[in-house]
Amino acid sequence: xxxxxxxxxxxxxxxxxxxxxxxxxxxxxxxxxxxxxxxxxxxxxxxxxxxxxxxxxxxxxxxxxxxxxxxxxxxxxxxxxxxxxxxxxxxxxxxxxxxxxxxxxxxxxxxxxxxxxxxxxxxxxxxxxxxxxxxxxxxxxxxxxxxxxxxxxxxxxxxxxxxxxxxxxxxxxxxxxxxxxxxxxxxxxxxxxxxxxxxxxxxxxxxxxxxxxxxxxxxxxxxxxxxxxxxxxxxxxxxx
Amino acid sequence: xxxxxxxxxxxxxxxxxxxxxxxxxxxxxxxxxxxxxxxxxxxxxxxxxxxxxxxxxxxxxxxxxxxxxxxxxxxxxxxxxxxxxxxxxxxxxxxxxxxxxxxxxxxxxxxxxxxxxxxxxxxxxxxxxxxxxxxxxxxxxxxxxxxxxxxxxxxxxxxxxxxxxxxxxxxxxxxxxxxxxxxxxxxxxxxxxxxxxxxxxxxxxxxxxxxxxxxxxxxxxxxxxxxxxxxxxxxxxxxx
DNA sequence: CAGTATCCGATGCGATACTG
DNA sequence: CAGTATCGCATCGGATACTG
Numbered sequence: 001x002x003x004x005x006x007x008x009x010x011x012x013x014x015x016x017x018x019x020x021x022x023x024x025x026x027x028x029x030x031x032x033x034x035x036x037x038x039x040x041x042x043x044x045x046x047x048x049x050x051x052x053x054x055x056x057x058x059x060x061x062x063x064x065x066x067x068x069x070x071x072x073x074x075x076x077x078x079x080x081x082x083x084x085x086x087x088x089x090x091x092x093x094x095x096x097x098x099x100x101x102x103x104x105x106x107x108x109x110x111x112x113x114x115x116x117x118x119x120x121x122x123x124x125x126x127x128x129x130x131x132x133x134x135x136x137x138x139x140x141x142x143x144x145x146x147x148x149x150x151x152x153x154x155x156x157x158x159x160x161x162x163x164x165x166x167x168x169x170x171x172x173x174x175x176x177x178x179x180x181x182x183x184x185x186x187x188x189x190x191x192x193x194x195x196x197x198x199x200x201x202x203x204x205x206x207x208x209x210x211x212x213x214x215x216x217x218x219x220x221x222x223x224x225x226x227x228x229x230x231x232x233x234x235x236x237x238x239x240x
Numbered sequence: 241x242x243x244x245x246x247x248x249x250x251x252x253x254x255x256x257x258x259x260x261x262x263x264x265x266x267x268x269x270x271x272x273x274x275x276x277x278x279x280x281x282x283x284x285x286x287x288x289x290x291x292x293x294x295x296x297x298x299x300x301x302x303x304x305x306x307x308x309x310x311x312x313x314x315x316x317x318x319x320x321x322x323x324x325x326x327x328x329x330x331x332x333x334x335x336x337x338x339x340x341x342x343x344x345x346x347x348x349x350x351x352x353x354x355x356x357x358x359x360x361x362x363x364x365x366x367x368x369x370x371x372x373x374x375x376x377x378x379x380x381x382x383x384x385x386x387x388x389x390x391x392x393x394x395x396x397x398x399x400x401x402x403x404x405x406x407x408x409x410x411x412x413x414x415x416x417x418x419x420x421x422x423x424x425x426x427x428x429x430x431x432x433x434x435x436x437x438x439x440x441x442x443x444x445x446x447x448x449x450x451x452x453x454x455x456x457x458x459x460x461x462x463x464x465x466x467x468x469x470x471x472x473x474x475x476x477x478x479x480x
Numbered sequence: 481c482a483g484t485a486t487c488c489g490a491t492g493c494g495a496t497a498c499t500g
Numbered sequence: 501c502a503g504t505a506t507c508g509c510a511t512c513g514g515a516t517a518c519t520g
Contacts, residue, residue: 004263004493004511008288010352010431011361012340012470013270013333020336021261023244023513030253039482048248050514055483065343076520078482085343092339093253095332096260100252103305103325109255112248121251191250230252244491244513263493279502290494295503318502 019064020089024049028057030093032067032086034124034229037079044120061086097230106197113187115142116172118194119152123170125226126156133159136217137177141184148172153179181213183221196231259304260329264289268297270333272307272326274364274469277319284360301326337470346437353427355382356412358434359392363410365466366396373399376457377417381424388412393419421453423461436471 007014020026024046031045043054058080061067066086072079082089100109119140140152153175157167169175183190189208192198200222203209211218247254260266264286271285283294298320301307306326312319322329340349359380380392393415397407409415423430429448432438440462443449451458 006352007264007267008352009267009354009357010349010435011267011270011337011357011468012344012349012435013337014267014340014352015344015349016336016340017261017266021257021263021266023261024247026257026261027247027249027251027254030251048514050516051483052485052515053513056513076482085339088339088343092332092335095335096256097251097253099325099328099332100254100256103328104252104255109250109252112246112250112254114249117249117251195250195252228251288494290496291503292495292505293493296493316502 029089032082033090101230113191115149115187118191119170123168127224127226128166130220130223137179138181139179142187144186181217183211185209195228269329272322273330341470353431355389355427358431359410363408367464367466368406370460370463377419378421379419382427384426421457423451425449435468
């Protein structure tokens, strides 16, 4: 007798749940929807998932017709892209996120802090329009964390001509550029801002957040720092 | 080290997936949304789920603030009702169902036939308005099935005054009333009709479906038999 | 970098039986 | 009817190491 097989129900909810509702899968799909295409980029979005399992899930999604794999630009680099069926999952993942944001205790969310995840998410949703067009380097500090996770650098490359999309990089070791802005807070505060539970202004006021550096960058932080795609009444997870 | 705990991510998708994406849970929620409130009614919607697990899931959902349990009408009968947070899951479950209907191979759906589930679902979605206001008894026959699952009776109680909602019952043993309509087909055909993959008229034409009894009931079958809630958006948008 | 191979423990969950 | 108790196994998946 098969244990733990499918649901053996013709109901479409069952068919969908069978592929989608296994461990890590919704988060992986979220990461794909958000625009990551390469193995190690995906890993950054689901840091505690083992590579073996990630690989397995990707194969499952491929087989389910949700993901397509192909060689990215020749050099043997694999890329994973959502198929139409996969893209069509966006509404469901958004639904999950919105539901979570609405109904799960804020306190509970803020029990699961993770700087790498936060920074990776922030990097993806940066709004570079308020930024000067030269290269910007913004350093984040979380003094309460162990040394290896205290410092993060967000690099926004110079804008080329009228290309609107600027390259951004996230580093956890000093890239060596002069820093334009320092942002310091505890991880919980920064995460709460990101989630839309509070604001930059608010936390500056109570000194939970300290910013030093170029006034222009400082003033516009609430704008260039995006918000989580699920922060109150916000739109879909932005892709790239 | 904890194995298989939560995701430890602050992302709301993770928070939601943690409660919702465990085995059987989406189907259980579907059943609750569909209106079942009592333990054994819920069981009929998820027949292959063990009572122990059902009980466990209900407790989990209760703890997650999705379900509320209380005494139904005094007699110690427990009822399970969705809270506001639970009702708010409707969009997600519908999303899953619509996605499944659109993207999972029809053939695959029709591999998982289950007469009790089909009949239970049909009973719930009957449209009684085309039916005469006296009691109606409709018998379904699936000749290819083992004896115990061949025969099903749908009882639609007489309508009282202008009460629009009529009591309906599903029996798998002869209730003894005179039968107004016999419907005979293989289970696959009936399921396909229910899912919106084909129509009553179509299957009558090819003799996959045989109906005998009162002409009025026979003619209106496509109407009084509802359709699966997911039948609307059917058909994968072919990769045209 | 992009994964695969192997190992193995915990546990999810299926089956069955039992209680008020 | 409405569940709870118990058992046991398979499998899920975490950790680690290894390969092209």
